[in-house]
Amino acid sequence: MEKTPTAGARLFSRDRLKQSLFFYAALAPAFLVVVFLTVYPIVNVFYDSLFSVDFIRETRDFVGLTNFVRIAGESVFQVSFWNTVVFTATASISEVALGVILALLFYGEFRGKRVSMIIIVFPMMISTMVICAIWQTMYHFEIGIFNYLLDTIGLWPIGWLINPDLALYSIVLVDLWQWTPFAFLIVQAGLNSIPKEYFESAAIDGARYSQIVRRITLPILWSQILLVLMLRTIDTFRLFDKVYALTGGGPANATRTVSHFIYYEGFRFFNLGRASAASVYVLLFVSILAVLYIRNILKERT
Secondary structure, rough: OOOOOOOOHHHHHHHHHHHHHHHHHHHHHHHHHHHHHHHHHHHHHHHHHOOEOOOEEEEEOOEEEEEHHHHHOHHHHHHHEEEEEEEEHHHHHHHHHHHHHHHHOOOOOOHHHHHHHHHHHHHHHOOHHHHHHHHHHHHOOOOOOOHHHHHHOOOOOOOOOOOOOOOHHHHHHHHHHHHHHHHHHHHHHHOOOHHHHHHHHHHHHHHHHHHHHHHHHEEEEEEHHHHHHHHHHHHOOOOOOOHHHHOOOOOOOOOOOOHHHHHHHHHHHHOOHHHHHHHHHHHHHHHHHHHHHHHHHHHHHO
8 A cells, every 4th residue: 555645744855855956056156167167178178189270360170189199299298298297296295295394393382483483384475476586596697695605615606597407406496495384284284183192102102203203193194195295296287487487498498397388389389289288188197196196095084
């Protein structure tokens, strides 16, 4: 014998439907904004990468995967991609490592802690162009502070931004100075959330400081470390502003990155299809890295 829904059940179902409709109606504007600002540009880039665009003749010729094949075989793109990978690995790992060290050093209370933290965090608050102007002066071959210090100890001056072997790592140092505070703040927040009883119990059991850090602190902080490493990896892989301001991609393409390659192809040479294809390569590479990081972060939390 079939049961008929009661009046209370029908009223409850109607209320649930109203709540669902209100929820989706409230969510719709934000969803449309996200679609317009993220999904549509990504789809449009994929679409443009399949065409050869001529702005003078105002034509779009379908070329399929030709743009992908051609730029993948060009030495300039290969060098740009390799420079980006080297910069990303060097800068992100160094920043996170220094952030962890600073967080451990600043754990607990001591005189001058607040002033010291303000000094450390200050570079993150400055505009990137201002930072580049400061460091460009410091790197100057003749009047820079670094070569002045080398001269005082009897060493030859160094072309920090004009030596192909040093230029990329000179930019890494600038990024290190600016964004290590970001890693420091996230790791310190995670460190302060650890109950002090863990450390006190380990100390009572006779554990040394190095053992506490290695066996208690770092394992607990590992998810925060992976998080900040993911954020810095994604951000450093998009490097453009520092290269544009400090070296312009030189010397001899030693500091040219993928973002710089995309900028020149799209806005200097107006090769929109090639620029879009390079952007797709970046999107796929960064997406793979993000998925790997997120999997490891979720694995640590389960």
